[in-house]
Amino acid sequence: MSQSTKTNEMEVDFDVPKYLSDERQKAPSHLQHYFTTFEDLYERKQVDDHKLWHQLTQHILDFFKQAESGPFKVNVYQQFVAEWENKINRLSLVTIALQAASQCQDAQSSVDFLQPIISKVDTPDTQDVYVLAVMESAHFQLMLGQADAVKKVMDRCEKILDGFDSVETAIHASFYRVSAEYFKSQADYVHYYKSALLFLACVNVDEMSAGERVERAYDLAMAALLGDNIYNFGELLMHPVLDSLTNTEHDWLRTLLFTFNNGDIGKFEALGPHLSKQPLLQQNSAALNQKICLMSLIEAVFRRSGDNRVIPFSEIASETRLSVDEVEHLVMKALSIQLLRGSIDQVDQLVVVTWVQPRVLDKSQIDGMRRKLEDWNNQVKKISTFVGQQGGEVFAQ
Structure with missing residues (x-):
C-alpha cells in the first residue's frame, strides 16, 4: 500500500467522527x-x-x-x-441507496446517483438485488420520458426473476410497481391492471398513505373498465384497496365496478352523468356499452343452472337491452374472446352454452351460488324421499 493511500485512510478515519458530530x-x-x-x-x-x-x-x-x-x-x-x-448486506445497501436517491434534486441526479450502486451489485451472486436497483433507477428514467430504455430494463429483469425459485418480496414489489408505472404511461390498461394487482399482492396496503391507496384504486378501476380483455373484476372488488374510494369523490367509480361485474345495465345507465364528466370514459363510451352488454350476458348465463343453458335470442335481448338483431353479433363476440363456449342456432334463434369463463366472485355472487347449492340439495332430498317411498323393500335392500 502506498504512503498516499495510507494518508487518505487516516484522513477518512479522522474526518468521519467529526462529520457525524457536525451533522448531529x-x-x-x-x-x-x-x-x-x-x-x-x-x-x-x-x-x-x-x-x-x-x-x-x-x-x-x-x-x-x-x-x-x-x-x-x-x-x-x-x-x-x-x-x-x-x-x-447487498440488499440493505441498495435499500439505503434508494432512500438517498429519492432525495436527489431531480430525476437525472437520482439516476446518476444510483449508477455506481447498480455496478456494485451487477454480479452473478447478487442478480436479485441488481433487479431491485435497476428497476428503481428505471422509475426515475420514466420521469425523464425514457420509456424505451425502461422497457428494455423490464424485459431483462423479468428474465432474471424467472430464473430464481424465490426472491425477497420487496424485489418483486419493485418490479411490479415500476412495470405498472410503465404500462400506465403507455395507456396499456390490461398489463397495468395485472402488474398493479401483483404489486398489491407484495405489499401491506395498510402501510400506504391514504392518498396513495386512493390513487392506486382509481387507476385500477379505470384500467378494469377500459382494458380490452378484462371482463372479471372480482379480484379487484374483493381487494381492500378498493374501499379507499368509499366516501370520496370517486365513490361512484367503485359502484360502477360492481355494476359492471353484475352486468346490471339499469344501474349502468343511471350512472351515466358521472361517466359523462370523466373524459377518458366518455371517449370510450362505445367500448363500455359493449362491455356492459357482454358482462350482462355472462351474468345471465352464470345465473342459470347447468342443465338450462339453451337461451333464446329474445331473453338475451331482454337482459342486455339490445334488439334481437344485435344479439347474434354480441354472442359471436363473447365466443371469439373465450367468455363463452357453445354454438348459435340461427334458424331457431337459440344460443347453446357449454361453458362460461371461470370468475372470481364478489360476495353477492357467492351468495347466489350458495342459494343454488341449497336448491340443489333440496332437490336431491326430494328425489331421495320419493325413491325411498316408491321403491319400498327393493330400495331398502
Missing part, C-alpha cells in the same frame, strides 16, 4: 441520538465484528425511515455509509 448539531433534537449511535458504532469498527456492522446498518435504515431525515440522506450516504459499504 444540525439535526432535530429527536434525531440527534442516531448520530451519537452512528459515531459510537463507527469508532468500534477496528473490531471486524459482523454483528456490529449489522447493528450499524439497522440504525441507518431506521434513521432513514424517520420523516425528517430526508435532508440528511444523500449526505449521510455519501460521507458516511459509502466509507464502509463493502461491509453491508
Whole structure:
C-alpha cells in the first residue's frame, strides 16, 4: 500500500467522527441520538465484528425511515455509509441507496446517483438485488420520458426473476410497481391492471398513505373498465384497496365496478352523468356499452343452472337491452374472446352454452351460488324421499 493511500485512510478515519458530530448539531433534537449511535458504532469498527456492522446498518435504515431525515440522506450516504459499504448486506445497501436517491434534486441526479450502486451489485451472486436497483433507477428514467430504455430494463429483469425459485418480496414489489408505472404511461390498461394487482399482492396496503391507496384504486378501476380483455373484476372488488374510494369523490367509480361485474345495465345507465364528466370514459363510451352488454350476458348465463343453458335470442335481448338483431353479433363476440363456449342456432334463434369463463366472485355472487347449492340439495332430498317411498323393500335392500 502506498504512503498516499495510507494518508487518505487516516484522513477518512479522522474526518468521519467529526462529520457525524457536525451533522448531529444540525439535526432535530429527536434525531440527534442516531448520530451519537452512528459515531459510537463507527469508532468500534477496528473490531471486524459482523454483528456490529449489522447493528450499524439497522440504525441507518431506521434513521432513514424517520420523516425528517430526508435532508440528511444523500449526505449521510455519501460521507458516511459509502466509507464502509463493502461491509453491508447487498440488499440493505441498495435499500439505503434508494432512500438517498429519492432525495436527489431531480430525476437525472437520482439516476446518476444510483449508477455506481447498480455496478456494485451487477454480479452473478447478487442478480436479485441488481433487479431491485435497476428497476428503481428505471422509475426515475420514466420521469425523464425514457420509456424505451425502461422497457428494455423490464424485459431483462423479468428474465432474471424467472430464473430464481424465490426472491425477497420487496424485489418483486419493485418490479411490479415500476412495470405498472410503465404500462400506465403507455395507456396499456390490461398489463397495468395485472402488474398493479401483483404489486398489491407484495405489499401491506395498510402501510400506504391514504392518498396513495386512493390513487392506486382509481387507476385500477379505470384500467378494469377500459382494458380490452378484462371482463372479471372480482379480484379487484374483493381487494381492500378498493374501499379507499368509499366516501370520496370517486365513490361512484367503485359502484360502477360492481355494476359492471353484475352486468346490471339499469344501474349502468343511471350512472351515466358521472361517466359523462370523466373524459377518458366518455371517449370510450362505445367500448363500455359493449362491455356492459357482454358482462350482462355472462351474468345471465352464470345465473342459470347447468342443465338450462339453451337461451333464446329474445331473453338475451331482454337482459342486455339490445334488439334481437344485435344479439347474434354480441354472442359471436363473447365466443371469439373465450367468455363463452357453445354454438348459435340461427334458424331457431337459440344460443347453446357449454361453458362460461371461470370468475372470481364478489360476495353477492357467492351468495347466489350458495342459494343454488341449497336448491340443489333440496332437490336431491326430494328425489331421495320419493325413491325411498316408491321403491319400498327393493330400495331398502
